[in-house]
Amino acid sequence: MNMHATDAEAIAARGTAAPRVPGENSLWLLILGDMVIYAIMFLVFAYSYQQQPDTFAAGQALLNKSFGFINTLLLLTSSWFVAKGVRSIRRQPRLDASHWLLLALVCGGAFVVSKVVEYSLKINAGMVLTSNDFFMYYYMITAFHLIHVLIGMTVLVFMWRTARQPQVSADDVRFLESGATFWHLVDLLWIMIFPLIYLLGRT
Amino acid sequence: MQTPARDSVTWVWLLLMLITAGSWAVGSHVLLAANHLLAVGAILLFTCIKMHLVIRHFMEVNHAPGWLKLFCSGWLAVLFFSLLGLYR
Numbered sequence: 001m002n003m004h005a006t007d008a009e010a011i012a013a014r015g016t017a018a019p020r021v022p023g024e025n026s027l028w029l030l031i032l033g034d035m036v037i038y039a040i041m042f043l044v045f046a047y048s049y050q051q052q053p054d055t056f057a058a059g060q061a062l063l064n065k066s067f068g069f070i071n072t073l074l075l076l077t078s079s080w081f082v083a084k085g086v087r088s089i090r091r092q093p094r095l096d097a098s099h100w101l102l103l104a105l106v107c108g109g110a111f112v113v114s115k116v117v118e119y120s121l122k123i124n125a126g127m128v129l130t131s132n133d134f135f136m137y138y139y140m141i142t143a144f145h146l147i148h149v150l151i152g153m154t155v156l157v158f159m160w161r162t163a164r165q166p167q168v169s170a171d172d173v174r175f176l177e178s179g180a181t182f183w184h185l186v187d188l189l190w191i192m193i194f195p196l197i198y199l200l201g202r203t
Numbered sequence: 204m205q206t207p208a209r210d211s212v213t214w215v216w217l218l219l220m221l222i223t224a225g226s227w228a229v230g231s232h233v234l235l236a237a238n239h240l241l242a243v244g245a246i247l248l249f250t251c252i253k254m255h256l257v258i259r260h261f262m263e264v265n266h267a268p269g270w271l272k273l274f275c276s277g278w279l280a281v282l283f284f285s286l287l288g289l290y291r
Contacts, residue, residue: 019268046289069227080216083261184261195246
């Protein structure tokens, strides 16, 4: 297989106006499935809020909004870094994408550290999974998201290694696009988790 | 053709940061005390605009087939209107 020919094909494919999705088609099935599952979780959370507004408002008042806010900025920025990385690798001549991916990893790491600090503060203050329905949802939704962050970071490590290769094939580009799309999903879901858990609700 | 596309992700990111800061200010201080429904509507609207930007520009659904654009927009619309109804 001629590497250069594959590169050229990959670049040519991107120049066409025909609709396409970045990355593997099968990955999009997982992405859309995740979107549906999260939509159900968001609606169940909101429905429970409506059933016990006082419990939820009291729980929300105990959260530190700054954590949610900073985490949002971290994920938005890491998503931008990944987007820059993917666009760098597609350029002709190809630009180094690895530093963008490393920056995204640093933001992801900062998100995890911030989440661990937030959880420890809450647990030490006696707010645990079994405290009430608000905290049950708070831990469930954010922990399920944190698992996504950790999976995404693992993928980012492999993406970084791929981007460091002297030659990248069309398959490599597709892998980077797949990983990037998953990382954007992690960002996308947090964008809704932040207002839902930290901001909305009666004061 | 590639240059504007490359620059656009940076503009999208700046816009996302700006909306986040704005919606945080709304959520934590200004409007919430004055008018609950207005605050909820504004926060949800800003949130959905941000998600739309991520879907269309970062996830590149802008260049995807019509059915995927439709699915994503439908998903956002369901979330926006259901949450607005439940939080009002």
